[in-house]
Amino acid sequence: MSQRLGEPRRPVRARRPLVAVPIAWIVAVSVVDVLAPPHVHLGPLLVAAPAITPLFGGAWTVALVAALAVIAQTAIGVVRDPDELLSANHEAQILALILVGASLVVFCVVRERRAKELRQVRYVSEAAQRVVLPPLPSRLGPLRTASLYLAAEAEAQIGGDLYAAVRTTSGTRMIVGDVRGKGLTAVNDAALLLGAFRVMAGRRAGLGELVRHLDRSVCGDLTEPGRHGEAFITATVLDIPDRDGRVRMVSCGHPPPVVVRDGRPATMSVLHPAPPLGLGHLADPRYHVESFPFEPGDLLLLYTDGVTEARDSAGTFYPLAERITGWTENDPDAFLGRFRRDLLHHVDGHLDDDAAMIVIGRPAPSGA
The missing domain is CATH 3.60.40.10 (PPM-type phosphatase domain)
Structure with a gap:
Protein backbone atom coordinates (compact mmCIF):
# COMPACT_ATOMS: atom_id res chain seq x y z
CA MET A 1 0.00 0.00 0.00
CA SER A 2 1.37 3.37 -0.90
CA GLN A 3 0.35 6.47 0.96
CA ARG A 4 1.37 9.90 -0.25
CA LEU A 5 2.35 12.38 2.43
CA GLY A 6 1.51 16.02 2.60
CA GLU A 7 -1.77 17.76 2.31
CA PRO A 8 -3.57 17.63 -1.03
CA ARG A 9 -3.67 20.67 -3.19
CA ARG A 10 -6.42 23.03 -2.17
CA PRO A 11 -9.41 22.63 -4.51
CA VAL A 12 -9.90 25.33 -7.10
CA ARG A 13 -13.27 26.32 -5.66
CA ALA A 14 -11.72 26.83 -2.22
CA ARG A 15 -9.11 29.19 -3.70
CA ARG A 16 -11.48 31.30 -5.79
CA PRO A 17 -12.62 33.57 -2.91
CA LEU A 18 -8.99 34.63 -2.42
CA VAL A 19 -9.13 36.44 -5.77
CA ALA A 20 -11.16 39.08 -3.92
CA VAL A 21 -8.02 40.08 -2.00
CA PRO A 22 -6.01 41.54 -4.94
CA ILE A 23 -9.18 42.98 -6.47
CA ALA A 24 -10.02 44.73 -3.21
CA TRP A 25 -6.42 46.00 -3.07
CA ILE A 26 -6.76 47.46 -6.58
CA VAL A 27 -10.01 49.22 -5.66
CA ALA A 28 -8.61 50.57 -2.39
CA VAL A 29 -5.38 51.91 -3.97
CA SER A 30 -7.32 53.47 -6.85
CA VAL A 31 -9.79 55.30 -4.59
CA VAL A 32 -7.10 56.57 -2.21
CA ASP A 33 -4.84 57.64 -5.09
CA VAL A 34 -7.64 59.63 -6.74
CA LEU A 35 -8.52 61.37 -3.48
CA ALA A 36 -4.90 61.98 -2.44
CA PRO A 37 -3.15 65.36 -2.96
CA PRO A 38 -1.60 65.92 -6.43
CA HIS A 39 1.96 65.33 -5.19
CA VAL A 40 1.09 61.88 -3.73
CA HIS A 41 1.18 58.94 -6.17
CA LEU A 42 0.07 55.52 -4.93
CA GLY A 43 -0.22 53.90 -8.36
CA PRO A 44 3.04 51.86 -7.96
CA LEU A 45 1.33 49.96 -5.13
CA LEU A 46 -0.97 48.35 -7.70
CA VAL A 47 1.84 45.97 -8.68
CA ALA A 48 1.28 44.14 -5.38
CA ALA A 49 -2.05 42.79 -6.67
CA PRO A 50 -0.70 40.62 -9.53
CA ALA A 51 2.42 39.85 -7.46
CA ILE A 52 0.46 38.02 -4.73
CA THR A 53 -2.00 36.29 -7.05
CA PRO A 54 0.33 33.34 -7.98
CA LEU A 55 0.12 32.25 -4.32
CA PHE A 56 -3.41 30.97 -4.94
CA GLY A 57 -4.17 31.38 -8.63
CA GLY A 58 -3.04 30.15 -12.00
CA ALA A 59 -1.97 31.91 -15.19
CA TRP A 60 -5.48 33.02 -16.19
CA THR A 61 -6.20 34.46 -12.76
CA VAL A 62 -2.90 36.34 -12.75
CA ALA A 63 -3.61 37.70 -16.23
CA LEU A 64 -7.06 38.90 -15.09
CA VAL A 65 -5.71 40.66 -11.99
CA ALA A 66 -2.86 42.23 -13.96
CA ALA A 67 -5.32 43.51 -16.58
CA LEU A 68 -7.49 45.02 -13.83
CA ALA A 69 -4.41 46.71 -12.35
CA VAL A 70 -3.51 48.19 -15.75
CA ILE A 71 -7.11 49.43 -16.22
CA ALA A 72 -7.08 50.93 -12.74
CA GLN A 73 -3.78 52.71 -13.36
CA THR A 74 -5.13 54.08 -16.64
CA ALA A 75 -8.30 55.31 -14.93
CA ILE A 76 -6.26 56.97 -12.19
CA GLY A 77 -4.21 58.80 -14.81
CA VAL A 78 -7.30 59.96 -16.69
CA VAL A 79 -9.03 61.21 -13.52
CA ARG A 80 -5.97 62.94 -12.07
CA ASP A 81 -4.76 64.52 -15.35
CA PRO A 82 -7.89 65.03 -17.47
CA ASP A 83 -6.25 67.76 -19.55
CA GLU A 84 -3.17 65.74 -20.54
CA LEU A 85 -5.06 62.43 -20.49
CA LEU A 86 -2.00 60.56 -19.16
CA SER A 87 1.26 61.93 -17.84
CA ALA A 88 4.63 60.33 -18.58
CA ASN A 89 4.69 59.09 -14.99
CA HIS A 90 1.40 57.22 -15.42
CA GLU A 91 2.51 55.80 -18.77
CA ALA A 92 5.68 54.43 -17.15
CA GLN A 93 3.64 52.87 -14.36
CA ILE A 94 1.27 51.26 -16.86
CA LEU A 95 4.20 49.83 -18.81
CA ALA A 96 5.72 48.47 -15.60
CA LEU A 97 2.42 46.80 -14.69
CA ILE A 98 2.21 45.19 -18.14
CA LEU A 99 5.77 43.83 -17.90
CA VAL A 100 5.29 42.53 -14.36
CA GLY A 101 1.95 40.94 -15.24
CA ALA A 102 3.35 39.26 -18.36
CA SER A 103 6.33 37.91 -16.38
CA LEU A 104 4.06 36.49 -13.70
CA VAL A 105 1.84 34.82 -16.29
CA VAL A 106 4.88 33.14 -17.86
CA PHE A 107 6.03 32.07 -14.38
CA CYS A 108 2.64 30.49 -13.65
CA VAL A 109 2.57 28.65 -16.96
CA VAL A 110 6.04 27.17 -16.34
CA ARG A 111 5.15 26.31 -12.74
CA GLU A 112 1.94 24.55 -13.70
CA ARG A 113 3.69 22.59 -16.44
CA ARG A 114 6.38 21.38 -14.05
CA ALA A 115 3.82 20.55 -11.37
CA LYS A 116 1.90 18.45 -13.89
CA GLU A 117 5.08 16.60 -14.89
CA LEU A 118 5.92 15.96 -11.24
CA ARG A 119 2.42 14.60 -10.55
CA GLN A 120 2.79 12.25 -13.50
CA VAL A 121 6.19 11.05 -12.28
CA ARG A 122 4.82 10.46 -8.79
CA TYR A 123 1.83 8.60 -10.18
CA VAL A 124 4.05 6.28 -12.22
CA SER A 125 6.39 5.84 -9.27
CA GLU A 126 3.60 4.91 -6.91
CA ALA A 127 2.07 2.54 -9.49
CA ALA A 128 5.43 0.78 -9.82
CA GLN A 129 5.72 0.65 -6.03
CA ARG A 130 2.30 -0.98 -5.70
CA VAL A 131 3.19 -3.62 -8.29
CA VAL A 132 6.41 -4.52 -6.45
Whole structure:
Protein backbone atom coordinates (compact mmCIF):
# COMPACT_ATOMS: atom_id res chain seq x y z
CA MET A 1 0.00 0.00 0.00
CA SER A 2 1.37 3.37 -0.90
CA GLN A 3 0.35 6.47 0.96
CA ARG A 4 1.37 9.90 -0.25
CA LEU A 5 2.35 12.38 2.43
CA GLY A 6 1.51 16.02 2.60
CA GLU A 7 -1.77 17.76 2.31
CA PRO A 8 -3.57 17.63 -1.03
CA ARG A 9 -3.67 20.67 -3.19
CA ARG A 10 -6.42 23.03 -2.17
CA PRO A 11 -9.41 22.63 -4.51
CA VAL A 12 -9.90 25.33 -7.10
CA ARG A 13 -13.27 26.32 -5.66
CA ALA A 14 -11.72 26.83 -2.22
CA ARG A 15 -9.11 29.19 -3.70
CA ARG A 16 -11.48 31.30 -5.79
CA PRO A 17 -12.62 33.57 -2.91
CA LEU A 18 -8.99 34.63 -2.42
CA VAL A 19 -9.13 36.44 -5.77
CA ALA A 20 -11.16 39.08 -3.92
CA VAL A 21 -8.02 40.08 -2.00
CA PRO A 22 -6.01 41.54 -4.94
CA ILE A 23 -9.18 42.98 -6.47
CA ALA A 24 -10.02 44.73 -3.21
CA TRP A 25 -6.42 46.00 -3.07
CA ILE A 26 -6.76 47.46 -6.58
CA VAL A 27 -10.01 49.22 -5.66
CA ALA A 28 -8.61 50.57 -2.39
CA VAL A 29 -5.38 51.91 -3.97
CA SER A 30 -7.32 53.47 -6.85
CA VAL A 31 -9.79 55.30 -4.59
CA VAL A 32 -7.10 56.57 -2.21
CA ASP A 33 -4.84 57.64 -5.09
CA VAL A 34 -7.64 59.63 -6.74
CA LEU A 35 -8.52 61.37 -3.48
CA ALA A 36 -4.90 61.98 -2.44
CA PRO A 37 -3.15 65.36 -2.96
CA PRO A 38 -1.60 65.92 -6.43
CA HIS A 39 1.96 65.33 -5.19
CA VAL A 40 1.09 61.88 -3.73
CA HIS A 41 1.18 58.94 -6.17
CA LEU A 42 0.07 55.52 -4.93
CA GLY A 43 -0.22 53.90 -8.36
CA PRO A 44 3.04 51.86 -7.96
CA LEU A 45 1.33 49.96 -5.13
CA LEU A 46 -0.97 48.35 -7.70
CA VAL A 47 1.84 45.97 -8.68
CA ALA A 48 1.28 44.14 -5.38
CA ALA A 49 -2.05 42.79 -6.67
CA PRO A 50 -0.70 40.62 -9.53
CA ALA A 51 2.42 39.85 -7.46
CA ILE A 52 0.46 38.02 -4.73
CA THR A 53 -2.00 36.29 -7.05
CA PRO A 54 0.33 33.34 -7.98
CA LEU A 55 0.12 32.25 -4.32
CA PHE A 56 -3.41 30.97 -4.94
CA GLY A 57 -4.17 31.38 -8.63
CA GLY A 58 -3.04 30.15 -12.00
CA ALA A 59 -1.97 31.91 -15.19
CA TRP A 60 -5.48 33.02 -16.19
CA THR A 61 -6.20 34.46 -12.76
CA VAL A 62 -2.90 36.34 -12.75
CA ALA A 63 -3.61 37.70 -16.23
CA LEU A 64 -7.06 38.90 -15.09
CA VAL A 65 -5.71 40.66 -11.99
CA ALA A 66 -2.86 42.23 -13.96
CA ALA A 67 -5.32 43.51 -16.58
CA LEU A 68 -7.49 45.02 -13.83
CA ALA A 69 -4.41 46.71 -12.35
CA VAL A 70 -3.51 48.19 -15.75
CA ILE A 71 -7.11 49.43 -16.22
CA ALA A 72 -7.08 50.93 -12.74
CA GLN A 73 -3.78 52.71 -13.36
CA THR A 74 -5.13 54.08 -16.64
CA ALA A 75 -8.30 55.31 -14.93
CA ILE A 76 -6.26 56.97 -12.19
CA GLY A 77 -4.21 58.80 -14.81
CA VAL A 78 -7.30 59.96 -16.69
CA VAL A 79 -9.03 61.21 -13.52
CA ARG A 80 -5.97 62.94 -12.07
CA ASP A 81 -4.76 64.52 -15.35
CA PRO A 82 -7.89 65.03 -17.47
CA ASP A 83 -6.25 67.76 -19.55
CA GLU A 84 -3.17 65.74 -20.54
CA LEU A 85 -5.06 62.43 -20.49
CA LEU A 86 -2.00 60.56 -19.16
CA SER A 87 1.26 61.93 -17.84
CA ALA A 88 4.63 60.33 -18.58
CA ASN A 89 4.69 59.09 -14.99
CA HIS A 90 1.40 57.22 -15.42
CA GLU A 91 2.51 55.80 -18.77
CA ALA A 92 5.68 54.43 -17.15
CA GLN A 93 3.64 52.87 -14.36
CA ILE A 94 1.27 51.26 -16.86
CA LEU A 95 4.20 49.83 -18.81
CA ALA A 96 5.72 48.47 -15.60
CA LEU A 97 2.42 46.80 -14.69
CA ILE A 98 2.21 45.19 -18.14
CA LEU A 99 5.77 43.83 -17.90
CA VAL A 100 5.29 42.53 -14.36
CA GLY A 101 1.95 40.94 -15.24
CA ALA A 102 3.35 39.26 -18.36
CA SER A 103 6.33 37.91 -16.38
CA LEU A 104 4.06 36.49 -13.70
CA VAL A 105 1.84 34.82 -16.29
CA VAL A 106 4.88 33.14 -17.86
CA PHE A 107 6.03 32.07 -14.38
CA CYS A 108 2.64 30.49 -13.65
CA VAL A 109 2.57 28.65 -16.96
CA VAL A 110 6.04 27.17 -16.34
CA ARG A 111 5.15 26.31 -12.74
CA GLU A 112 1.94 24.55 -13.70
CA ARG A 113 3.69 22.59 -16.44
CA ARG A 114 6.38 21.38 -14.05
CA ALA A 115 3.82 20.55 -11.37
CA LYS A 116 1.90 18.45 -13.89
CA GLU A 117 5.08 16.60 -14.89
CA LEU A 118 5.92 15.96 -11.24
CA ARG A 119 2.42 14.60 -10.55
CA GLN A 120 2.79 12.25 -13.50
CA VAL A 121 6.19 11.05 -12.28
CA ARG A 122 4.82 10.46 -8.79
CA TYR A 123 1.83 8.60 -10.18
CA VAL A 124 4.05 6.28 -12.22
CA SER A 125 6.39 5.84 -9.27
CA GLU A 126 3.60 4.91 -6.91
CA ALA A 127 2.07 2.54 -9.49
CA ALA A 128 5.43 0.78 -9.82
CA GLN A 129 5.72 0.65 -6.03
CA ARG A 130 2.30 -0.98 -5.70
CA VAL A 131 3.19 -3.62 -8.29
CA VAL A 132 6.41 -4.52 -6.45
CA LEU A 133 4.93 -4.11 -2.97
CA PRO A 134 1.22 -5.01 -2.84
CA PRO A 135 -0.48 -4.68 0.54
CA LEU A 136 -0.56 -7.71 2.79
CA PRO A 137 -3.85 -9.60 3.05
CA SER A 138 -5.91 -8.71 6.11
CA ARG A 139 -5.73 -12.32 7.29
CA LEU A 140 -2.87 -14.79 7.20
CA GLY A 141 -4.25 -17.97 8.71
CA PRO A 142 -5.20 -17.07 12.29
CA LEU A 143 -3.24 -13.82 12.15
CA ARG A 144 -4.74 -10.43 11.37
CA THR A 145 -2.52 -7.96 9.55
CA ALA A 146 -2.43 -4.34 8.48
CA SER A 147 0.30 -2.79 6.35
CA LEU A 148 1.16 0.71 5.23
CA TYR A 149 3.78 2.28 2.99
CA LEU A 150 4.36 6.01 3.47
CA ALA A 151 6.21 7.61 0.58
CA ALA A 152 8.33 10.64 1.42
CA GLU A 153 7.04 13.88 -0.11
CA ALA A 154 10.52 15.39 -0.39
CA GLU A 155 11.16 13.75 -3.76
CA ALA A 156 9.39 11.73 -6.39
CA GLN A 157 11.86 8.87 -6.30
CA ILE A 158 10.48 5.63 -4.94
CA GLY A 159 12.37 3.90 -2.20
CA GLY A 160 13.43 0.35 -1.44
CA ASP A 161 11.39 -0.44 1.67
CA LEU A 162 9.88 -3.90 1.35
CA TYR A 163 7.75 -6.50 3.08
CA ALA A 164 6.07 -9.77 2.16
CA ALA A 165 4.39 -12.77 3.75
CA VAL A 166 4.12 -16.40 2.68
CA ARG A 167 1.92 -19.04 4.28
CA THR A 168 3.48 -22.39 5.19
CA THR A 169 1.91 -25.62 6.42
CA SER A 170 2.39 -24.58 10.05
CA GLY A 171 2.48 -20.79 10.07
CA THR A 172 3.47 -17.61 8.26
CA ARG A 173 6.89 -16.46 7.18
CA MET A 174 7.43 -12.73 6.82
CA ILE A 175 10.18 -10.40 5.73
CA VAL A 176 10.56 -6.66 6.25
CA GLY A 177 13.56 -4.82 4.88
CA ASP A 178 15.09 -1.68 3.47
CA VAL A 179 17.32 -1.38 0.43
CA ARG A 180 20.09 1.18 0.70
CA GLY A 181 19.37 3.94 -1.83
CA LYS A 182 16.37 5.09 -3.86
CA GLY A 183 15.00 5.07 -7.36
CA LEU A 184 14.62 2.26 -9.87
CA THR A 185 17.82 0.55 -8.73
CA ALA A 186 16.42 0.20 -5.20
CA VAL A 187 13.10 -1.07 -6.55
CA ASN A 188 14.93 -3.63 -8.67
CA ASP A 189 16.88 -4.84 -5.63
CA ALA A 190 13.70 -5.02 -3.55
CA ALA A 191 11.89 -6.97 -6.28
CA LEU A 192 14.80 -9.41 -6.55
CA LEU A 193 14.79 -10.08 -2.82
CA LEU A 194 11.01 -10.38 -2.62
CA GLY A 195 10.99 -12.83 -5.52
CA ALA A 196 13.61 -15.01 -3.87
CA PHE A 197 11.72 -14.88 -0.58
CA ARG A 198 8.39 -15.89 -2.12
CA VAL A 199 10.03 -18.82 -3.90
CA MET A 200 11.94 -20.18 -0.90
CA ALA A 201 9.81 -19.21 2.10
CA GLY A 202 7.17 -21.86 1.49
CA ARG A 203 9.68 -24.69 1.41
CA ARG A 204 10.76 -26.71 4.41
CA ALA A 205 14.15 -25.03 4.68
CA GLY A 206 15.10 -23.78 8.12
CA LEU A 207 15.06 -20.07 8.81
CA GLY A 208 18.85 -19.79 8.77
CA GLU A 209 19.03 -21.65 5.47
CA LEU A 210 16.34 -19.37 4.03
CA VAL A 211 18.26 -16.21 4.97
CA ARG A 212 21.48 -17.66 3.56
CA HIS A 213 19.68 -18.31 0.28
CA LEU A 214 18.33 -14.75 0.25
CA ASP A 215 21.81 -13.37 0.79
CA ARG A 216 23.21 -15.42 -2.09
CA SER A 217 20.29 -14.34 -4.30
CA VAL A 218 21.03 -10.63 -3.97
CA CYS A 219 24.83 -10.70 -3.60
CA GLY A 220 25.54 -10.87 -7.32
CA ASP A 221 23.15 -8.05 -8.13
CA LEU A 222 24.33 -5.76 -5.32
CA THR A 223 28.01 -6.21 -6.14
CA GLU A 224 27.80 -5.88 -9.92
CA PRO A 225 30.18 -3.37 -11.56
CA GLY A 226 28.94 0.16 -12.12
CA ARG A 227 27.20 0.60 -8.79
CA HIS A 228 28.04 3.70 -6.81
CA GLY A 229 28.90 3.15 -3.17
CA GLU A 230 28.18 0.16 -0.97
CA ALA A 231 24.92 -1.65 -1.62
CA PHE A 232 23.10 -3.83 0.90
CA ILE A 233 19.67 -4.64 2.28
CA THR A 234 18.78 -4.65 5.95
CA ALA A 235 16.08 -7.20 6.73
CA THR A 236 14.34 -9.19 9.41
CA VAL A 237 12.93 -12.60 8.50
CA LEU A 238 10.36 -14.12 10.82
CA ASP A 239 8.61 -17.45 11.22
CA ILE A 240 5.29 -16.98 13.03
CA PRO A 241 3.68 -20.32 13.90
CA ASP A 242 -0.09 -20.67 13.95
CA ARG A 243 -0.21 -22.38 17.36
CA ASP A 244 3.03 -22.03 19.28
CA GLY A 245 3.40 -18.62 20.90
CA ARG A 246 7.10 -18.03 20.10
CA VAL A 247 8.19 -16.25 16.95
CA ARG A 248 11.52 -17.24 15.44
CA MET A 249 13.55 -14.63 13.59
CA VAL A 250 16.86 -13.81 11.97
CA SER A 251 17.84 -10.14 12.03
CA CYS A 252 20.19 -8.77 9.38
CA GLY A 253 20.95 -5.25 10.57
CA HIS A 254 17.29 -4.21 10.65
CA PRO A 255 15.41 -2.34 13.43
CA PRO A 256 14.05 -4.89 15.95
CA PRO A 257 10.38 -5.87 16.18
CA VAL A 258 8.17 -4.51 18.95
CA VAL A 259 5.54 -6.55 20.78
CA VAL A 260 2.69 -4.58 22.36
CA ARG A 261 0.86 -6.29 25.21
CA ASP A 262 -1.86 -4.49 27.16
CA GLY A 263 -0.54 -1.11 26.03
CA ARG A 264 3.04 -1.90 27.06
CA PRO A 265 5.55 -2.11 24.16
CA ALA A 266 8.60 -4.37 24.44
CA THR A 267 11.42 -4.08 21.91
CA MET A 268 12.76 -7.51 21.04
CA SER A 269 16.51 -7.33 21.54
CA VAL A 270 18.72 -9.05 18.98
CA LEU A 271 21.60 -10.86 20.66
CA HIS A 272 23.28 -12.14 17.50
CA PRO A 273 22.59 -9.79 14.59
CA ALA A 274 23.77 -10.85 11.17
CA PRO A 275 25.21 -8.45 8.59
CA PRO A 276 22.81 -6.94 6.05
CA LEU A 277 21.95 -9.03 3.04
CA GLY A 278 24.32 -8.58 0.13
CA LEU A 279 27.44 -8.47 2.29
CA GLY A 280 27.81 -12.23 2.62
CA HIS A 281 30.62 -12.17 0.06
CA LEU A 282 32.78 -10.29 2.58
CA ALA A 283 32.53 -13.09 5.14
CA ASP A 284 30.60 -16.27 5.79
CA PRO A 285 28.11 -15.10 8.40
CA ARG A 286 26.37 -17.44 10.79
CA TYR A 287 22.65 -16.81 10.96
CA HIS A 288 21.49 -17.24 14.54
CA VAL A 289 17.81 -17.96 14.92
CA GLU A 290 16.37 -16.10 17.90
CA SER A 291 12.88 -16.24 19.35
CA PHE A 292 10.48 -14.17 21.40
CA PRO A 293 6.95 -14.66 22.75
CA PHE A 294 3.90 -13.58 20.78
CA GLU A 295 0.79 -14.51 22.71
CA PRO A 296 -2.92 -14.23 21.86
CA GLY A 297 -4.02 -10.63 22.29
CA ASP A 298 -0.56 -9.24 21.49
CA LEU A 299 0.31 -7.00 18.56
CA LEU A 300 3.57 -7.40 16.67
CA LEU A 301 4.94 -4.26 15.07
CA LEU A 302 7.43 -4.40 12.19
CA TYR A 303 8.79 -1.27 10.54
CA THR A 304 11.67 0.28 8.60
CA ASP A 305 14.11 2.94 9.75
CA GLY A 306 12.04 5.62 8.04
CA VAL A 307 9.90 5.44 11.19
CA THR A 308 12.53 5.58 13.92
CA GLU A 309 14.68 8.09 12.04
CA ALA A 310 11.80 10.48 11.35
CA ARG A 311 12.65 13.89 12.84
CA ASP A 312 10.48 16.69 14.10
CA SER A 313 11.21 20.39 13.56
CA ALA A 314 13.76 20.31 16.40
CA GLY A 315 15.62 17.34 14.88
CA THR A 316 14.37 14.83 17.48
CA PHE A 317 13.93 11.25 16.28
CA TYR A 318 10.53 9.61 16.62
CA PRO A 319 10.56 7.82 20.02
CA LEU A 320 8.63 4.75 18.95
CA ALA A 321 8.33 2.85 22.25
CA GLU A 322 7.58 6.01 24.19
CA ARG A 323 4.87 7.22 21.82
CA ILE A 324 2.93 3.94 21.60
CA THR A 325 2.99 3.26 25.35
CA GLY A 326 -0.56 3.12 26.64
CA TRP A 327 -2.19 2.48 23.27
CA THR A 328 -4.90 -0.10 23.88
CA GLU A 329 -6.11 -0.71 20.33
CA ASN A 330 -6.21 -4.49 19.73
CA ASP A 331 -7.25 -4.31 16.09
CA PRO A 332 -4.25 -4.03 13.72
CA ASP A 333 -6.07 -1.58 11.42
CA ALA A 334 -7.04 0.70 14.30
CA PHE A 335 -3.54 0.56 15.78
CA LEU A 336 -1.92 1.27 12.41
CA GLY A 337 -4.26 4.19 11.77
CA ARG A 338 -3.31 5.79 15.08
CA PHE A 339 0.35 5.01 14.44
CA ARG A 340 0.21 6.76 11.08
CA ARG A 341 -1.46 9.86 12.50
CA ASP A 342 0.99 10.08 15.39
CA LEU A 343 4.04 9.70 13.12
CA LEU A 344 2.82 12.37 10.71
CA HIS A 345 2.03 14.67 13.63
CA HIS A 346 5.59 14.22 14.90
CA VAL A 347 7.14 15.20 11.55
CA ASP A 348 4.52 17.86 10.79
CA GLY A 349 3.36 15.89 7.75
CA HIS A 350 6.72 15.67 5.94
CA LEU A 351 8.86 12.54 6.04
CA ASP A 352 12.42 12.71 4.73
CA ASP A 353 12.53 8.99 4.00
CA ASP A 354 10.02 6.36 3.02
CA ALA A 355 8.55 4.31 5.84
CA ALA A 356 6.89 0.90 5.92
CA MET A 357 4.83 -0.36 8.86
CA ILE A 358 3.18 -3.70 9.55
CA VAL A 359 0.97 -4.56 12.51
CA ILE A 360 0.18 -8.23 13.18
CA GLY A 361 -2.38 -9.43 15.68
CA ARG A 362 -2.84 -12.88 17.15
CA PRO A 363 -6.48 -12.90 18.27
CA ALA A 364 -7.32 -14.30 21.66
CA PRO A 365 -9.45 -17.47 21.69
CA SER A 366 -13.13 -16.70 21.34
CA GLY A 367 -13.93 -18.22 24.71
CA ALA A 368 -11.26 -16.21 26.55
